[in-house]
Amino acid sequence: MIDNQQKRTEGAAGTTDAQKAPQLQPKDIHKEFNGNTVLSDISLDVNAGEVVAFIGPSGAGKSTLLRCVNYLETPSSGDLLIDGKPTVKIASKPTRNELMNLRRQVGMVFQSFNLFPHISVLRNVALPQERVLGRSRKEAEERAMELLTRVGLGDKADARPSKCSGGQQQRIAIARALALDPEIMLFDEPTSALDPELGGEVLAVMQELAATGMTMLVVTHEMSFARRVSDRTVFMADGRIVEQGAPEQVFGAPREARTKKFLEAVLER
């Protein structure tokens, strides 16, 4: 197991040089659904290689924020910067090209896996590479096989997703996203639909990924995972970031009463 403490200090050392902008910067992201404000002016700096965990009560806007980062939801206003450059000129009106570019750099893993049920596991991982990156079928399937083996599922390549357990499906979904060589990975409650044991398999894969230096934004209800693996924990409530900091601080000595109350309620269970 990699000591994330150590990794973080290395990461921090790497970004001390002032010229380098954070890799991902949502700036004043505001989102409304039919007049209801769900995110109010969220700003965040995420450095390359950083693992940021988002925790908070249901309805806090965690999923919405994550979905704004790859434009599955279009922010009502705000900016989304990658490497200091805006990804979308007019935040509320992304062009097709801007979306394609953004999504090439950002991979996403969903709570409900969302594997395509009508094609094999291998094709699930290979098809997007062929269509999005223009890789040949052979190349794409080789890369798919490599990633499936890495998540421990090389033997499932020819099976249909429905023949795999939930934990296996989620690992396949991770492989599928990784196959496109994203720079940033988003995880929206990747283990919530899983039994603890199967969730463990997925968390292990994610922890390994974190150790490779992937930038990760993880919405999770797994407090121990957030505490153990994240470099930074962000607590959200009511569409705002209430507090953020090193996990030891947020979990060990929360500054805000709202955070304290939430953690007490969650950790009691």
Next chain:
Amino acid sequence: MIEAIPFLLQGLGTTVIITFGSFLIGAFCAVPLALARLSDIAPLRWLATAYIEVVRGIPPIAWMLVLFYGLGRYVTLPPLLAACLALGAVSTAYLAENYRAGIQAVAGGQWEGAGALGLSKGDTFWRVIAPQGIGVALPPSASYAVGLLKDSAVASVIGVSDIAFRALTLNQQGNPGLPIFLAAGVVYMVVSVPMAVLARKADTFIRTRSAV
């Protein structure tokens, strides 16, 4: 052209008569047919099934010609009656299937429950099963009535003076066909669209009510 509109509209009554007439025939005759279809007596069940399958397998316009020309040798039916009977025979088959679905949707436990209370079979059916089944059978039957309105245009081929027939007549008298037939189409729409909306409303109403 404008003078043609009243002439066309006079056909609306006939169209409505065919629609309602054949729907009434169907709604009524479908009851024994649905019961026969679910009967314990095998030959009765087979006969009912055969009627339903065969009648639905033959297009309404063919029934129209059978009753009008086919029976013409034996009895001469007025075209309007022939049209109502033909579409009535067809709607009997379709509505019987709706009724059957309604009856079968009521849980088997209801029969047993009513039986345990000492209700007779007839009482059980009419007082327990049928009222519950209506919710299931009504919405598709209402949409069927909308379909029947459109099928009624077929009566024009045996000379029933409905909207379609009057449009055809006007055209043959030398009026331009395009506006005439489009006007006829609009008249049908004016009746069928509200009917369809009503049918959909009834459907959602019954669904939400029975969901509680």
Next chain:
Amino acid sequence: MFEQWIQWLPGLLTGLQTSLAVTGLSLLLGLPLGLLFAFGMISRTRILRQATILIVELGRGIPLLVVLYVVYFGLPDGGIVLESFAAAVVAIAFNTGAYTSEIFRAGLLSVPRGHIEAAQSLGLNWTDEARYIVLPQALRAIVPPLMSYSVIVFQATSLGYAIALPELLNSAYQIGSVTFEFLSVFILAGLIYAALSIVVSRFVDAIHSKTAH
């Protein structure tokens, strides 16, 4: 009676060929139209959506026979003259498009939202998403009702009688008007309609109960 039937059968089968040809061509043109209408109905462009809904409502609200009259008797006023065969195909194809658009739409909407989001988050473009993810899955929900609908199309070809298309019903009528055996020949024609319709329906049911497992 059976001797007569055997005598009439060749004539009726020629008519049946026409009926089947109209059925096939109407489906060939009507189904893509239905898919197009379905995309139009779920389009995000409001004008497109409303225009499509209007066309579809017209196709569903006007009796097919009247549509047939429009195409056969009405279009010549606009300079478009179609013979009965082409007129029947055009009218029935339009009708098919209007009715099957609902089947396509339901099929497209049956694909879970999450799969579409997954496709988008992977960066697939609109056409790839439709071609590789949405349509293959939607087809499962679409094919059985479309096969049932083909029976309706087949039966609808009998309306060709009204514009003197020499299809099955008209062939029966022609034989009747020569022999005056209307009842007998209509029964035979009816049996042919019923036999084909029942066989195809049974086949669809069989497939349906098989895929339901």
